[in-house]
Amino acid sequence: MKKLVLVVLGFILGAAITYYFCPRPLEEVVTETKIKKPNGLITIDEAKDLNNNWTKFRQGAVDSASARQGRKKDNRSTSWDLDEVENYIAYAKNQSDSLGYNMTGLRVYLGVYGKNQGQAKKNLSTMFMVPTGTPIKAKANAVNMSFFGNDEDIPVDPLNKGTGGAGGYNP
Structure with missing residues (x-):
């Protein structure tokens, strides 16, 4: 009987030690995404x-x-669907990495459709965006040199085909 009490006490003590010292899965932690105000807002x-x-x-x-x-009148603005822009950024990052570039931004260019774009777009203004960045020279380089302003256009297909508008800015 004494041995049975010691065995039961051993199990209880072992269970208590296991409960307090063994790692348990953490409860789902809800983290807030901190949204930082972008530079360059007007x-x-x-x-x-x-x-x-x-x-x-x-x-x-x-x-x-x-x-x-x-x-x-000519077009004076271009708009893109948000999902299209987010998808393009992900695509451009992936392609830039494959080509050996560190994508650091986007550049928007003005363009004009030529005569061969069909009557709806013939000779109208448009805008297109291209990824910019720097070539990855060495993986071991810990210094990001992009603050010198030497970002270049990365040879990834640009995003165009937005919706053009002839009206002015009117929030």
Whole structure:
């Protein structure tokens, strides 16, 4: 009987030690994603001023060039679906890595569709974006040299085919 009590006490003591000292799965920890305010933000009023200045200083020249092509107004903006942009960024990062580049940003270019784009887009303005970055020279290099502003266009297919608009900025 004494031995049985010692065995039971041993099991209880062993279970208690196991409970307190063995790792247990952590309960699901909910972490908040901290959203950082981007650099380069401007106010809505500043954006309106930029848009109004474009209208004042550029619209006449652009629309007169469009008139020579048989159009009243040219596109003055391009928009992309958010999912398309996020997908493009993931694609561009993957392709850049495959080509030996460290993708650090995106650059937006102005362009003009040529005569062979069909009547809907013929000679209209457009915008397209390309990934930018620096070649990966050595994996062991711990210093990111991109702060010198030497990012270059990475040879990855650019994103175009957004939706063009003739109206101005109007939040």
